[in-house]
Amino acid sequence: MRLTIYIVRRLLFAFLLMVGVSLIIFFLVNAVGDPIELMMAETPGVSAETIERMKVHYGLDQDPLTRYFIWLGKLLSLDFGTSIIYNQPVGSLIATWGWQTFKIQVPAILIALAIAIFVGTTAARRQHSRTDFAVMSGALLGQSLPAFFLGILLILIFSYTFDVLPSYGAYSTRGYLWGSVVADGLWHMVLPVAMLAFFNTATLTLLMRSNMVDVLKLDFIAAARASGIPERRVVYRHALRVAVIPVLTYLGLLVGLMLGTAPVTETVFTWPGLGYLYVTAIHQLDYPIIMGASMVIAAMLIAATTLTDIAYVLIDPRIRLE
Amino acid sequence: MHQANISRPITDPLTTSPSSIASAGLSRAPLSTGERAQVGGLVSAGEATEPLVHVDNLRIHFPPRRAPIRVVEGVSYSVARGETLGIVGESGSGKTLSSLAILRLLPRPAQIAGGRIVFEGEDLAAKSDEEMRRLRGKRIAMVFQNPGFSLHPLMTIGAQLSEILAVHERLARKDADARVEELLRLVGISDPGARIRQYPHELSGGMKQRVCIARALLCNPSLVLADEPTTSLDVTIQAQILELFEELKARFRMSMIFVTHDMGVVARIADRIAVMYAGQICETADASTIFSDPQHPYTRALLGSTPRVDQRSTRASGFRLPTIGGSGPTIMQQGDGCRFATRCPEAGPECARLAPLPLAVGPRHIVHCLKRGSAGEANHA
Numbered sequence A: 001m002r003l004t005i006y007i008v009r010r011l012l013f014a015f016l017l018m019v020g021v022s023l024i025i026f027f028l029v030n031a032v033g034d035p036i037e038l039m040m041a042e043t044p045g046v047s048a049e050t051i052e053r054m055k056v057h058y059g060l061d062q063d064p065l066t067r068y069f070i071w072l073g074k075l076l077s078l079d080f081g082t083s084i085i086y087n088q089p090v091g092s093l094i095a096t097w098g099w100q101t102f103k104i105q106v107p108a109i110l111i112a113l114a115i116a117i118f119v120g121t122t123a124a125r126r127q128h129s130r131t132d133f134a135v136m137s138g139a140l141l142g143q144s145l146p147a148f149f150l151g152i153l154l155i156l157i158f159s160y161t162f163d164v165l166p167s168y169g170a171y172s173t174r175g176y177l178w179g180s181v182v183a184d185g186l187w188h189m190v191l192p193v194a195m196l197a198f199f200n201t202a203t204l205t206l207l208m209r210s211n212m213v214d215v216l217k218l219d220f221i222a223a224a225r226a227s228g229i230p231e232r233r234v235v236y237r238h239a240l241r242v243a244v245i246p247v248l249t250y251l252g253l254l255v256g257l258m259l260g261t262a263p264v265t266e267t268v269f270t271w272p273g274l275g276y277l278y279v280t281a282i283h284q285l286d287y288p289i290i291m292g293a294s295m296v297i298a299a300m301l302i303a304a305t306t307l308t309d310i311a312y313v314l315i316d317p318r319i320r321l322e
Numbered sequence B: 001m002h003q004a005n006i007s008r009p010i011t012d013p014l015t016t017s018p019s020s021i022a023s024a025g026l027s028r029a030p031l032s033t034g035e036r037a038q039v040g041g042l043v044s045a046g047e048a049t050e051p052l053v054h055v056d057n058l059r060i061h062f063p064p065r066r067a068p069i070r071v072v073e074g075v076s077y078s079v080a081r082g083e084t085l086g087i088v089g090e091s092g093s094g095k096t097l098s099s100l101a102i103l104r105l106l107p108r109p110a111q112i113a114g115g116r117i118v119f120e121g122e123d124l125a126a127k128s129d130e131e132m133r134r135l136r137g138k139r140i141a142m143v144f145q146n147p148g149f150s151l152h153p154l155m156t157i158g159a160q161l162s163e164i165l166a167v168h169e170r171l172a173r174k175d176a177d178a179r180v181e182e183l184l185r186l187v188g189i190s191d192p193g194a195r196i197r198q199y200p201h202e203l204s205g206g207m208k209q210r211v212c213i214a215r216a217l218l219c220n221p222s223l224v225l226a227d228e229p230t231t232s233l234d235v236t237i238q239a240q241i242l243e244l245f246e247e248l249k250a251r252f253r254m255s256m257i258f259v260t261h262d263m264g265v266v267a268r269i270a271d272r273i274a275v276m277y278a279g280q281i282c283e284t285a286d287a288s289t290i291f292s293d294p295q296h297p298y299t300r301a302l303l304g305s306t307p308r309v310d311q312r313s314t315r316a317s318g319f320r321l322p323t324i325g326g327s328g329p330t331i332m333q334q335g336d337g338c339r340f341a342t343r344c345p346e347a348g349p350e351c352a353r354l355a356p357l358p359l360a361v362g363p364r365h366i367v368h369c370l371k372r373g374s375a376g377e378a379n380h381a
């Protein structure tokens, strides 16, 4: 029961957070200035009447607070407005471009998690060995390498020099690989996913290793060994369960970090994802997209941390009762 | 199978002398192997026949190899079937490491640098890792010092205990659950059916230690290593856990190595006592002899500052080892002589140079002290 109460409370908190975020986004964007005037400033010769008509068209003649509530009401019915540049509903734009982001981020995180668990655990089991040293140095190096730098390196090697992997877009513009859309899509995912996975793996491996080193020293591990439980089981069942908790917590943060860096990473590969959409929208002052995408990214961040918190409680029964 | 062992008829150790068993055997038809084994177990409880476990000149070192830290240096003892050996010594004297060495579970980088451990007639060093694993928890089990840390925090009590059964015995799930509950009841846990669904943090310290004891007894081991099982508990809980050990000992005649630094505790539970100082054994004797006729200066110092242990006080005294003159043992800077020399009131000039060898000063009473007639050895390593 306490668990249910906790979850309800946590969801309520997430909702309040979203409301706060929406306020900030709305009034921050508003503070930049009147979008129509900003846009028209670059196109001289537009009459004041036209500008006035456009303001009425976009509802910009009303006072900010009314506009905020209108905007919020539309948001609740998932109406994000219409993009000025694309002349398309922002909601469907976010959905299609967001799916492309999801397509590379989720596999990258899952691959990184799997590698980190295995490699980090192996290194921890042989603390101070050569293997451990190699893992540590590799991970530290990987961590200090900026993601976009690695991306450019990958493009140089695999696209430019050897020309085996595409570095541009989510699909081929002419003729799919082996004539299959699926194969072509996967082929285009390789480099972006590799870059994101590499970046995540380094951090997660270091975290996994240090947790594992600590957990393997605990008494209940010695007790499990003293009970004759096979070593693999001791490590991968008993120790891992405890050592992975901080890693999972970090995963919530990582999702945020990945979304935050998506504009950069997607620009490197000209990947038609949410981050790329965001960057182009900012360049062209497409307000509905900027506000809609900001709201979606904030919602995803808050969802990630909320889910992490809830998962954390589900995994660890000690917290359940507090 | 296990049922038979748990509820096997308990022969009162006080009324059944070895001779009465022997005569009973004579008047009957030749014993089956099983019967012989059981009678053998009972006989050796009173006599020093083939010991259950024999530790001979055990040495444990920490690297560096060229100048190792010799944390355990030449420890020898035996435990007969049905007997409890109490190992007493200050913190850091190497009690835990020498117990873990029996299981071949020394924490890295500690290594067994010499000596032999013979368990049920087999040299444990000769066993493969897999053979050792199958022995742990099944034939030799351990109870750790701090029950708060020695149970998995994220697994239910039932899951932890039945996993061990699954590893060692082929039991149907229902039978395994029944056995777990049976053992929990045996160690004094009420309503075991509900407890198995609980997590360690839902139990009190004393309860947790009972669970750990049940875990050790799950597969009916022939030897239980209890490493300061009462030290981390409240005084009243200490007394209860100690009582439980006494009860189990009397009921199953289990063999035990009971490590503690509390003379009051060891007085209650041990048949024989080995006193350890800085990685070496000072004196080994039957419990009554240690209290009535302590020979080693360190034993005497311990007893001198232990109130009323000579009366074998029934109170589980909660205090740690008494403060005796000088600072605690520093294993790091051990020279060649007697390790107790820096604090020994009787130390002479030879003590700093010569390491005392064991000398039997009485029946089953071994002392390592130059001033008690032990020969000295110039270079122990």
Ligand SMILES: Nc1ncnc2c1ncn2[C@@H]1O[C@H](COP(=O)(O)OP(=O)(O)OP(=O)(O)O)[C@@H](O)[C@H]1O
Pocket (backbone or CB within 6 Å): B062, B069, B071, B089, B090, B091, B092, B093, B094, B095, B096, B097, B098, B108, B109, B261, B331
């Ligand atoms: N990694 C290590 N390197 C060097 N020395 C160590 C290491 N680990 C333990 N020791 C030393 O080994 C000695 C024996 O340790 P052990 O844990 O067996 O003592 P103990 O008698 O069980 O003490 P306590 O009563 O505190 O449990 C201690 O003096 C300790 O300092």
Ligand code: SF4
Pocket (backbone or CB within 6 Å): B296, B297, B298, B338, B339, B340, B341, B342, B344, B345, B346, B347, B348, B351, B356, B368, B369, B370, B371, B372
């Ligand atoms: S050998 Fe010497 S120093 Fe050691 S206990 Fe005996 S008298 Fe004391």
Ligand SMILES: [Mg+2]
Pocket (backbone or CB within 6 Å): B095, B096, B097, B145, B227, B228
């Ligand atoms: Mg210890």
